[in-house]
Amino acid sequence: MDGNLFAVKPAASTNDGLTAIVLMAAGIGRRFGSNKLLEPFRGRPLWEYAWELAVDVKKAVAGTEVILVSGYEPLLTAPEIIPVRNDLPGLGASHTIRLGVKEAQKMGAEYAVFMVADQPLLKPGSVIRLIEAREPGKIICLSKDGRAGNPVVFHRDFFPELLALSGDCGGKRVMHRHMDAVRWVEAEDACELTDIDCPQSEGFSGQFGCKTSKGRS
Numbered sequence: 001m002d003g004n005l006f007a008v009k010p011a012a013s014t015n016d017g018l019t020a021i022v023l024m025a026a027g028i029g030r031r032f033g034s035n036k037l038l039e040p041f042r043g044r045p046l047w048e049y050a051w052e053l054a055v056d057v058k059k060a061v062a063g064t065e066v067i068l069v070s071g072y073e074p075l076l077t078a079p080e081i082i083p084v085r086n087d088l089p090g091l092g093a094s095h096t097i098r099l100g101v102k103e104a105q106k107m108g109a110e111y112a113v114f115m116v117a118d119q120p121l122l123k124p125g126s127v128i129r130l131i132e133a134r135e136p137g138k139i140i141c142l143s144k145d146g147r148a149g150n151p152v153v154f155h156r157d158f159f160p161e162l163l164a165l166s167g168d169c170g171g172k173r174v175m176h177r178h179m180d181a182v183r184w185v186e187a188e189d190a191c192e193l194t195d196i197d198c199p200q201s202e203g204f205s206g207q208f209g210c211k212t213s214k215g216r217s
Contacts, residue, residue, distance in 0.1 A: 017110025018063050019131055019153075021054045022100030024093065025070040025117035026086035036196060037072065037117055046196060047075055049120035055080045056124045061131050067103045069096045070117075082107075092168035101162050110136075112159070114171050115151040118196045126187045127151060133185050139175050142193070143184045148172070149193030 025037055025047055037047040054066045058080065068081040076083040084099050097114065104112045111134050115127075126142060130153060133140050140153040152171055154162060161174045175182055187193060 018065070018108055019061070019111040019113060019134065020100070020104035020107055020109040021057065021064060021066045021113045021115060021151075022097075022104065023050055023054050023066060023068045023081070023115050023117055024096045024100065025050070025068060025072070025075050026089045026096045035072065037070075038074070041120055041196065045074075046120060047072075047117045050115060050117040050122070051075070051078050051081070053122060053124055053127065054115060057127045057131065060124065060128055064131065065107060065109075067100050067107075069099050069103075075117075092166075093170045094165035094167055097162050097165055097171060101159050105156075105159060110156055111153055112156075112162075113151050113153045116195060119150060119192070119194065120196065121189070121194060122151075122192045123188055126185070126192055130185045133183060135183065137181060139178060139182045141175065141182055141184055142187050144187045144190045144193055147190070147193060148175075148184075149187065150195075 038045050040046070041049070051068065054068075058064045058066050066081045067084055068075055068078065069084045069086050070076055071086045071089055076085060082103060084103050086096055086099055088095055100114070101112060111131075113127075113131060130140055130142050130151060134153050134155070136155055137157050138155055139158065142149050142151055152175060154171065154174070158174055158178070161177070162171060165171075165173060
């Protein structure tokens with residue numbers, strides 16, 4: 001760990017505490033060239049896939065809530081979420097993470113699951129298995145064939161480090177400090193880990209090898 005600046009204390013709680021899914025939807029799409037989350041992907045705005053999946057998981061896993069962090073009004077008014085406004089997306093992913101963690105702490109959440117909003121091929125079944133694998137004092141990461149991806153579940157022991165992130169650093173920075181605490185859950189398909197970075201991404205041209213999350217488990 002980096003100079004033992006953050007000492008992670010052993011958890012005394014069980015794995016059935018409140019879990020907050022933090023849907024990170026505040027990016028400004030620098031690589032994409034516009035607000036990609038509002039762009040159509042296979043006939044629907046890109047962000048709707050992540051929102052729908054998060055709500056489906058909330059309904060499937062007891063004690064789960066969805067926090068959606070964004071600066072875009074259509075997202076903040078979506079049903080069945082706790083909206084958190086991010087008016088400073090230029091501060092990077094760390095600012096979105098801080099807003100999500102603070103809201104999770106207000107709720108008394110034991111775990112925070114960080115999901116990105118540009119991963120439309122992610123399946124509910126993979127996320128449900130990820131959350132069911134949560135464990136006090138651990139970080140649970142979705143992966144496939146040795147490739148780490150998103151979402152990632154952090155126990156509350158790691159919240160102080162997540163709050164201390166800056167710039168465009170994400171939660172993987174914290175995960176890499178604590179590899180001994182990381183547990184892996186395999187995604188069903190490798191394409192689930194793919195995010196959409198530019199208009200030429202395969203999903204916009206319909207070339208992905210697996211279906212979108214709707215109707216899949």
